[in-house]
């Protein structure tokens with residue numbers, strides 16, 4: 001009998017009223033668990049939350065009694081394996097401890113905000129140890145750093161010895177091996193891989209012994225032309241508590257950033273997540289989530305899961321916009337509507353040296369058309385107006401004309417780096433106005 005079956009049996013024998021409802025259908029994820037880190041699958045988010053609140057300590061205790069090991073336990077839902085569970089947890093930064101098969105290049109949506117990082121990661125995966133070494137990916141919370149790092153690992157794991165760890169795991173293992181007087185075991189593991197992927201290296205900050213060890217690991221692998229990829233929440237030059245020689249190693253490779261996704265990219269990501277998880281959401285709800293929530297994709301995923309789970313539990317077959325609004329009510333921060341369509345028009349008119357009225361006119365003058373497209377794009381990014389309202393305001397036929405204008409705009413953003421910089425500057429100006 002497996003240990004997990006024994007644990008379930010003990011929970012049953014303790015006559016827990018909720019055994020059938022909450023414990024019976026829990027499954028042990030053998031493939032992804034280790035002896036110190038257990039992953040348990042629950043049928044849905046509510047059961048998972050309940051088990052976490054009520055039974056986690058008990059399960060941990062029973063496991064320790066059986067094995068002598070105090071485990072770390074993650075309870076995940078079957079729908080989205082490996083996801084942390086409560087909405088609060090989903091919003092919290094969390095990093096997995098194993099390679100997650102779903103994090104691939106194919107499931108990663110590319111837009112102007114992450115194009116550079118994606119291309120660099122793909123290139124590293126296709127030519128490990130040859131093009132960019134190390135690859136350093138940085139960016140804000142929940143923007144896809146781990147996903148890209150793991151995509152490299154998943155791409156290479158069948159042909160090479162890939163090692164994926166968080167900086168914390170690296171540190172814990174190092175400390176543990178020192179404590180057990182087995183440093184050679186640690187060296188054996190880390191200095192003999194072909195690809196080393198370390199997530200969240202900002203946590204090396206201030207840990208001098210770990211940094212020292214990592215420095216040697218780095219050199220050893222680098223000299224053997226093994227690929228090293230790192231992620232952090234900031235660029236190497238801002239990792240202040242890192243020893244200089246390590247920082248300069250990081251800086252010697254390719255450094256790429258991931259920016260918050262543009263609205264279109266966000267919408268695409270939501271579509272993809274729904275598709276991957278077999279969730280159907282009408283377009284208007286997808287757009288609602290994308291415009292109302294910030295850029296943290298993990299948070300967005302949490303909201304999709306929540307809407308889906310609530311609809312199932314309440315037996316609702318068709319999810320309406322009102323239902324979604326209700327479900328997300330408490331999670332949508334009450335941001336004041338500070339940027340209006342008029343603000344955008346004024347700003348663009350000034351930038352393009354034309355009159356505000358010309359932007360909303362029917363003129364086909366090249367400069368005015370460019371200004372209009374830009375204004376439409378920014379209106380979608382920064383105001384809370386729906387696509388039909390924006391169409392009406394700019395004198396366009398209907399919402400599909402808005403989508404068309406945004407598509408052409410995104411194409412230009414992708415192709416023309418000077419243009420991209422100009423738009424970034426405009427976005428910054430709007431952000432400044434927003435925070436005034």
Ligand SMILES: Nc1ncnc2c1ncn2[C@@H]1O[C@H](COP(=O)(O)OP(=O)(O)OP(=O)(O)O)[C@@H](O)[C@H]1O
Nearest residue numbers: 093094107108109141142143144145146147297298
């Ligand atoms: N462009 C994208 N396409 C598809 N999914 C994405 C994209 N960007 C982020 N995600 C998803 O968002 C979630 C959070 O991403 P990830 O864990 O990679 O973020 P992170 O940048 O590593 O965040 P943290 O700083 O908290 O570690 C993941 O489920 C990931 O699949």
